[in-house]
Amino acid sequence: MSTQKLKEIITKVLPDVETVICWQEGFDKLNVTPIFITSPEQVDKVVWNAACAQNLASYLPSQKKKVAVVVKGCDSRTIVQYMQEGLIDRDNVVIIGMPCKGIISKKKVQKAVNNEPVEEVTFADDSIKVKTPSGEKTIAIKDVCPSKCTTCQYPTPIISDHLAADAIQSDKPADSVYADVAELESKSLEERWAYFSKEFDKCIRCYACRNACPMCVCQDSCIAETRDPHWITQKLSFDEKLMFHMIHALHLAGRCVECGECERVCPMEIPVAKLKKKINKEMKELFDYTPGVNPEDKPPMFVFNVDEAKIKEHKL
Amino acid sequence: MSEVAGKELRIVGFLCNWCSYGGADTAGVGRFKQPTDLRIIRVPCSGRVDPMFVVRALITGADGVLVSGCHPRDCHYSDGNFYARRRLEMLKRLLPFLGIDDKRFHYTWVSASEGARWQQVVTDFTTRLHALGPMHKK
Secondary structure (H helix, E strand, O other): OHHHHHHHHHHHHHHHOOEEEEEEEOOOOOOEEEEEEOOHHHHHHEOOOOOOOOOHHHHHHHOOOOEEEEEOHHHHHHHHHHHHOOOOOHHHEEEEEOOOOOOOOHHHHHHHOOOOOOOEEEEOOOEEEEEEOOEEEEEEHHHHOOHHHHOOOOOOOOOOOEEOOOOOOOOOOHHHOOHHHHHHHOOOHHHHHHHHHHHHHOOOOOOHHHHHOOOOOOHHHOOOOOOOOOOOOOOOOHHHHHHHHHHHHHHOOOOOOOOOHHHHHOOOOOOOOHHHHHHHHHHHHHHOOOOOOOOOOOOHHHOOOOOOOOOOOOOO | OOOOOOOOOOEEEEEEOOOHHHHHHHHHHOOOOOOOOEEEEEEOOHHHOOHHHHHHHHHOOOOEEEEEEOOOOOOOOOOHHHHHHHHHHHHHHHHHHHOOOHHHEEEEEOOOOOHHHHHHHHHHHHHHHHHHOOOOOO
């Protein structure tokens, strides 16, 4: 059982680090929250199941001392990206990799049980059994997983010091990653504008997507809230909502590791990651760059070539 | 009244101080006739142009945005326009995905001596925008 193995690894690395960042059960089985383990007694609280959705690597840039972190394949890309941008010191991080076959989206599970209160959840290998007042229901994980899992290319962490289970190879075709972007691209300009207007108009500017984003590292200096410079106002209008999403997208240009945290936390279910995925698709085409894959790479907006092979001058 | 037929549009131009702004000045000194729709904002370098300048301008009422800097390899700060080229190309590809016509945004390189070229760029870009019409329907 990989949970047992995970606990063993945590017990082993705990003496060498300040804290181990892992998952524990939340207020119910469907909700898993982070735990910062500092003493061996806490290791028993550790859980590993399909509800472990949160990207724990997000905590790393704010850690001052040596820490260990448990990551899934998708989360490990965050660490690689941090290394590319010099935001963490690799010597100060112990990475415990957790090969993962797919996680569940809490919102999708709740929809699948008609928003009834969830009393009990049991996790099997590729399905979950949810108990509600009206009975038990078995749901396949692939039916309630977030969209990132349906095209997952990195089920096994790209970078790790310890692996808590056997490595898994991706069985998803590589060209499926940007299929949703390509589908939108095939529509007309007006249809796309109508789509994004409708989606971004739902935004309540809670900034949850920004707060959850592992690559949003400006923290209190985020220009969505500073008065100097004053990029956007408090006015409740579509223009300001669009502006906020453009700030988020442009500041993540060529940096977004597609962990899906922004979409997971969005209370309005806005496809926040679409714009960033589009930029990633272009970065792949222009500079053959995929964020969070190779620690030796540099993000494309941080560097340049004197002669850009694929950027052609635009004619009027 | 615009040189191009129809109601005057609002076009914002971000020009680098060393080349394009000089080029626009050369065009003025040479008395080359240009459309008056363009409002010029002088920036130290095209590398100073944050793609968000362009987005903010388009969202808050501009019908088009033109960014112009020194030719690649001619940057006063040696590499500002190389960074600008990557950023602006990224934006150029993102805007149509969002549903904003990328014809409304253009970036180019004009040196301080190219007064005639500047006249051509402004005239062509303004003509193109007049063909598209205003972006914000009031």
